[in-house]
Amino acid sequence: MLDLSPLPLVTERLQLRLHRPDDDVWLHDIYPQAEVARFLLKEPWTREEAGQHLDTRLAKTDLDGPTTALALVIEHEGSPIGDISLWMTNAERRVAEIGWVLDPRFGGKGFAREAVRAVADMGFDHYRLHRIAAQMDARNTASAKLAATVGMQQEAHLRQDWWNKGEWTDTLIFGALSSDPRSPLAPLA
Numbered sequence: 001m002l003d004l005s006p007l008p009l010v011t012e013r014l015q016l017r018l019h020r021p022d023d024d025v026w027l028h029d030i031y032p033q034a035e036v037a038r039f040l041l042k043e044p045w046t047r048e049e050a051g052q053h054l055d056t057r058l059a060k061t062d063l064d065g066p067t068t069a070l071a072l073v074i075e076h077e078g079s080p081i082g083d084i085s086l087w088m089t090n091a092e093r094r095v096a097e098i099g100w101v102l103d104p105r106f107g108g109k110g111f112a113r114e115a116v117r118a119v120a121d122m123g124f125d126h127y128r129l130h131r132i133a134a135q136m137d138a139r140n141t142a143s144a145k146l147a148a149t150v151g152m153q154q155e156a157h158l159r160q161d162w163w164n165k166g167e168w169t170d171t172l173i174f175g176a177l178s179s180d181p182r183s184p185l186a187p188l189a
């Protein structure tokens with residue numbers, strides 16, 4: 001039978017694959033880092049929480065499957081360096097949201113933008129999405145910059161809409177439409 005799965009996604013320097021049962025090891029290596037957890041909605045993960053999140057992620061294998069979600073591992077030279085999730089917020093209308101995390105030890109090298117662009121392209125080309133949105137804490141400048149460099153447009157700045165870790169926080173919303181022009185990733189200045 002013809003394999004219609006777009007996975008794994010292969011880019012110039014990366015491979016993006018589904019999660020495996022042994023992924024709790026690197027998840028527990030990355031998510032407890034304060035730098036990673038700072039703007040996420042959860043506190044740094046314990047080992048037990050890493051296992052629980054992995055169980056949820058193992059089921060997220062197809063945007064058009066029962067979970068209407070995809071949880072992907074970003075690998076560089078065969079090792080996990082982060083993850084990207086894509087999930088339907090309105091499956092009937094083909095509207096989805098994307099989220100990303102990169103191990104800070106691999107930050108600043110353009111890996112996140114290479115991975116996000118590949119997943120967004122898959123969302124539009126393979127899954128025929130109409131829209132992909134991304135939301136982030138407004139103080140998360142690295143994440144906002146990433147959204148902008150992959151071609152998403154900032155559409156909103158919500159003021160103190162989210163109570164997170166003991167304080168009100170602002171949220172930025174970015175969006176990309178299937179009809180938006182998709183220019184190649186800009187070369188570094």
Ligand SMILES: CC(C)(COP(=O)(O)OP(=O)(O)OC[C@H]1O[C@@H](n2cnc3c(N)ncnc32)[C@H](O)[C@@H]1OP(=O)(O)O)[C@@H](O)C(=O)NCCC(=O)NCCS
Nearest residue numbers: 036039100101102107108109110111112113135136142143
């Ligand atoms: C958000 C996050 C993924 C961004 O990671 P990142 O490494 O800054 O993003 P990129 O892969 O796009 O890298 C861009 C940087 O790499 C540099 N770079 C180096 N080589 C590059 C290359 N070959 N191509 C592109 N950029 C390159 C760019 O100049 C840029 O540096 P700058 O920010 O100093 O200008 C990361 O900060 C993170 O995981 N944070 C913690 C979790 C989190 O908050 N997630 C988001 C929740 S909404």
